Amino acid sequence: MTIEDAFMRVFGDLIRQGPGTTASTLRALNLVRPLLPPTGEVLDVGCGTGASTRVLARHLDRVIRASDVFPASVEIARKRAELVGLGDRIVFEVASLDDPGIGPGTAALIWCEAAAYSVGVGRALDAWRDLLMPGGLAVFSELVWLGEERPPEASAFWEREYPGMTDVTALRAEVAGRGFEPVADFVLPVEDWWESYYLPLAARLDALGTVMDPALAEVAALTRREIAVFRDCGDTYGYITVAARKPAP
Template identity: 40%
Template sequence: MADPNEPTIEMMFSFFEGLHRKGPGSEASTLKALALLNDMPPNPRVVDFGCGTGAASIPLAQNIDCEITAVEIHQPFLNELDHLAAQVGVGDRIKTLQVDMGKPTFSEDSFDVIWCEAAIYNVGFEHALRIWKPLLRSGGYVSASEVVWLTPEPPRKAREFWEAEYPSMATVDANVSMLSEAGFTPVDHFVLPSSDWEKYYGPLQQHVIDYRSSHADSRAAQSLADSLQEEIDLWKEYGDSFGYCFFVGRAN
């Protein structure tokens, strides 16, 4: 029986409906990663797994002539993406689809590019690479940002937090090795700047404050706010020991 004092997945999704960016990143980092993709076919087919409300899908559609399938499990996110894409004139390039990114329903060789920003942890970096690779055409790319350790000896508090939240979190070098082992040739990688975290945590901090006030009588809501505040505070204190890194690989 579910604990009524613990936040549900539905509560988590509802909380993030008020935030455009669901994780660290920026349009500049998206375009930096995009620039690493060479020799793509005309009008490439792209799938953006864990697309949220289009923080990556929309800049991609604005900068290359492509067909994007934006995949998300939470339909309200997709509804917002459809609205935003239409507003900026790229609605014809983006098709939204409510699908579990960990259980993709696409045929093999469906895409030229697999994109995923700040969401691959939901499946696990290594596992996602293996289940997604068959979806790529020969020579296709995977481009994904993933939270990583930036030091071999992280502070105890940071280590304990991430061991509880994401025990398979690895170093940059380990993830590059996973790319190779999953059948990709590593193309390049880069660590996201701290400003990409600020673009996420700035709005998130205010949202946590507002959420606490508007859900003062809900223990589950307060628990959710507590966990997010802990994450924000951890980054402020130990953000030099972990970060997000963009990895780009090409299917062998």
């Protein structure tokens, strides 16, 4: 088993593959809905197994184009959309979040929960700015330090696992520096980590047992460590959801 196979075994069919809830997705959507251009594509990039995609499809009167780089995740997202009666509201594709396969200037909204880190926020914002029409919006969530405190346990873990992690001030500056106008941002509540992400994830790890393929054992150990770090230090870092707009002429 490869490390990628092991990650898919642990995370692949979870409802959410990162922190978030329907309530937080709707909170962000309600912030940008009044600003949404009347035409243009709506994209959910890095959609994973489609939790946010289904929320967008239920609450926007447009077809959603959802994509992820992992074909297995896309297929799960497709089946779940069909199961809940949203199959005709969503078009699923396999694509990178910085190259979702649409023309420049054609997107009204680009959505990306807990996935921009995979290519880097700067690269993602540059790509999205080109794809958005003037006045189009980007909404994404990103892991950040929430203040000056950097507990050694958390600092060592995230320096190894996500060396690009920055803080709220630096992220806001990055968004502005990439040519976006800020609309709003908010930190995801602790419940978005535990109730819909870490508790199901911990149950998955328990179900795997103790005898594992070496790659799976490595991923399981890393995941348990991540959960422990958040339990001990989760008040010093978190996910922030950011909504920003491409300026209109």
